[in-house]
Amino acid sequence: MIPLRDLLWVAWYAAAAAAVVAVLGLVLLHLLRSRSVAVQLAVVGVATVLATVSGIVVITLLMYLDEHDRAVALAVVIAAGTVAMGVSALLGRRLVAANRVLVEAVRADPYRPPSVPLPKELALLARELDAAYDRLAAAHEREQALEASRRELVAWVSHDLRTPLAGMRAMAEALEDGVVSDAETVRRYHGRIRQEIDRLAGMVDDLFELSRIHAGTLRLYRQRVGLDDLVAEAVAGTEPLARAKGVRLRGEAGPALPLEVDAGELGRALRNLVVNAVRHTPSDGTVEVVGGVEDGMACVTVSDACGGIPEDDLPRVFDVAFRGETARTPGGGGAGLGLAIARGIVEAHGGRIGVANAGPGCRFTIRLPPAG
Numbered sequence: 001m002i003p004l005r006d007l008l009w010v011a012w013y014a015a016a017a018a019a020v021v022a023v024l025g026l027v028l029l030h031l032l033r034s035r036s037v038a039v040q041l042a043v044v045g046v047a048t049v050l051a052t053v054s055g056i057v058v059i060t061l062l063m064y065l066d067e068h069d070r071a072v073a074l075a076v077v078i079a080a081g082t083v084a085m086g087v088s089a090l091l092g093r094r095l096v097a098a099n100r101v102l103v104e105a106v107r108a109d110p111y112r113p114p115s116v117p118l119p120k121e122l123a124l125l126a127r128e129l130d131a132a133y134d135r136l137a138a139a140h141e142r143e144q145a146l147e148a149s150r151r152e153l154v155a156w157v158s159h160d161l162r163t164p165l166a167g168m169r170a171m172a173e174a175l176e177d178g179v180v181s182d183a184e185t186v187r188r189y190h191g192r193i194r195q196e197i198d199r200l201a202g203m204v205d206d207l208f209e210l211s212r213i214h215a216g217t218l219r220l221y222r223q224r225v226g227l228d229d230l231v232a233e234a235v236a237g238t239e240p241l242a243r244a245k246g247v248r249l250r251g252e253a254g255p256a257l258p259l260e261v262d263a264g265e266l267g268r269a270l271r272n273l274v275v276n277a278v279r280h281t282p283s284d285g286t287v288e289v290v291g292g293v294e295d296g297m298a299c300v301t302v303s304d305a306c307g308g309i310p311e312d313d314l315p316r317v318f319d320v321a322f323r324g325e326t327a328r329t330p331g332g333g334g335a336g337l338g339l340a341i342a343r344g345i346v347e348a349h350g351g352r353i354g355v356a357n358a359g360p361g362c363r364f365t366i367r368l369p370p371a372g
Contacts, residue, residue, distance in 0.1 A: 014055035021051040036096060045088035049081030098122050102129075110137075149320040160203065164196040206337040209268075210320065213344030220262040220348060224371055227298050228253035230263065231291040234270040238278060246283035249274070253291030257298050258371040261349055266368075269345040269353075270300060272338035273364045277304035281361065297351075298368040304361040317355050318343040342366075 025047030032039055056077050098118050102125065105114045111133045113126045171189045174180050180189060212218045235251030242249035259266075270289075277287045285305035292299050309317060320340045346353040351368035 013058045017054035017058045018051035021047060021054050025051075036092070039092070041088045041092035041095075042085065045081075045085035049078070049085060052077050052081060095119065095122075102126055152320070157203065157207070161200065164200055168193050168196050203337075206341060209341050210337050210344070213341065213348065218265070218344070218348050220265060222260045222262055224258050224260055225263045227257040227259055227291045227300070228255075230259075230261075230267055230270060231289055231300065233267055234274050235289055237267075237271050238274045241275060242278045242287065245278060245281075247278050247281050248284075248286040249278065249289075250286065251289040253300075254293065257291070257293060259298055259368060260371040261368065265345045266349060269342035270302075270366070272342045273302040273366070276338055277302050277306070277361075277364070280304060280306035285360075293370075294367070296370070298370050300366045300368075302364045303358060304363075305359075306361040308357040308360075309355070309362050311357075314355060314357075318353070 025043060028043050028047075029040055032043060053074065056073050098116075099122065101114045101116055102118065102122055105112060105126070106129060111129065113130045117123075118126060171193055175186065175189055180186060209218075231251050231253040235249060239249055274287065274289060281287055281304045287305070288301075288303045290301050290303075318339045320337065343353050346366055346368070349368055351366060353364070353366050355362055355364050357363075
């Protein structure tokens with residue numbers, strides 16, 4: 001029986017010889033780190049065989065084996081190492097082939113995950129690439145839709161700006177040239193010019209607000225306010241418009257629910273919804289603004305009697321410059337930015353806004369998290 005001390009010495013020398021070979025293999029792997037996986041696996045196989053051979057050689061020298069026994073041991077090790085190197089090479093070729101399949105799938109347009117079986121890591125990468133391509137496609141669609149809406153907005157706003165400007169120019173020239181001189185007509189022209197100026201100023205304000213929302217520069221100055229106060233202010237601010245059109249405007253809210261919001265911005269979003277409802281509700285119709293709590297969220301609904309929105313138009317209601325009609329009539333309800341601004345403000349508060357047909361018209365719903 002070999003003494004323990006001798007076994008420890010043999011193990012020490014064999015480990016030292018294998019460590020030297022391993023260090024050389026690691027250095028070679030570092031130098032070849034940008035090469036193919038197959039090459040690196042071949043280096044690993046060769047380093048493994050050489051480490052084993054070096055250990056056998058050291059052991060045979062320390063144990064003073066004869067030439068025959070030493071040759072047998074080395075032959076066995078070399079044969080086993082050759083097989084191991086062959087397996088490493090085969091594995092490397094399979095990895096390279098699987099990687100080539102994945103690369104070809106990535107280069108294809110559109111990308112489709114490879115149908116052939118892949119190693120687990122490459123299969124996971126293929127799935128992640130598939131998800132990434134889906135996100136890129138969705139982002140590209142959103143970008144195209146946004147660009148289309150911007151072009152549409154520029155075209156529509158240009159029309160809405162030219163129409164009142166042309167009217168004001170005609171009235172200003174008539175006043176300047178003395179074409180109209182009676183006091184009643186002059187007063188009417190002045191009043192009309194003032195109305196158009198107010199309308200243009202409102203459009204410019206809406207464009208500025210929308211640009212801040214899209215640029216992410218909308219700053220919210222949050223304070224604790226009650227949901228009932230917001231509903232009451234929105235109803236009071238739009239009551240004159242409803243009365244002038246003959247629309248009944250009702251507002252109510254349950255027990256005071258505190259919110260941490262920018263009262264000015266959120267009030268503007270709610271007024272935009274109410275004004276939109278009043279404008280699209282016929283005379284003798286009713287617009288209701290109701291505040292309450294639903295599923296732990298503050299909820300405000302604005303219901304009108306507009307007759308409903310076509311199902312195909314519902315997803316586009318909050319798009320920039322969408323009015324639900326192709327005709328552009330002067331003196332209408334602005335440039336179609338009110339609902340887009342309302343959505344931007346609500347989402348900036350961490351809330352959600354939606355619309356659905358209900359009863360004689362449609363119902364807009366704002367959901368906001370309550371104050372913590």
